[in-house]
Amino acid sequence: MPPLLLFDIDLTLIATSGAGRLALDRAFERITGVRSATEGVPFDGRTDRAIILEILRRCGSPPSRFPDVCDAYLDELPAALREKSGEVLPGVYPLLDALARELPGIGLATGNLRAGARAKLGHFGLWHRFAAGGFGDDHTDRAALVRSGITALAAALGAPPDPAEAIVIGDTPLDVAAARAAGARAVAVATGRYSESDLLAAGADAVLASFSDLDRALAALLG
Ligand SMILES: [Mg+2]
Structure with missing residues (x-):
């Protein structure tokens, strides 16, 4: 699976x-x-x-x-x-290209409003890369939006909505905690305001400095 x-x-x-x-x-x-x-x-x-x-x-x-x-x-x-002159973070385009070759689809677990997520990712031409997601419109609790995201992505792909098969990728200890609370694995990337040791201490199953090393990123996400 x-x-x-x-x-x-x-x-x-x-x-x-x-x-x-x-x-x-x-x-x-x-x-x-x-x-x-x-x-x-x-x-x-x-x-x-x-x-x-x-x-x-x-x-x-x-x-x-x-x-x-x-x-x-x-x-x-x-x-x-x-x-504001924002940017797509290093390694993200090659990673998404590689995942598109390996997987039937990928999703989002974000605190953004759905329309806000569409505006932000659409600004960088990335919105269409995601099949489904959990968003911050309805939830104050991040674990609940992770559960919604798992259900929505599984439905979009015709897969069972099994949290044990889900990996949540984020940059904060709250992302890691929400993944764990939802029964998913957590892969953290230290491209935000938290260090690799912060994210490991939060309970991440794997931590990457960034997505620049494509082989390491794929090993963490696809095993
Ligand atoms: Mg974040």
């Missing part, structure tokens, strides 16, 4: 150089009038739903404004992506 691979997006596949935070600041200013609303709010490994609900609380706005903030954020995101 080929593995179900589910990738995180930010600092795993791409770096948007703060475009997401910029778009969210602009969205909160439009909806609540509060400037720099995201200041001091950690994003790493969290879901957009959890982040937006926390900032609404900080702004003294009710959670019922969640859909309005999402709409404004998705409206602002394409321009923010164009303004």
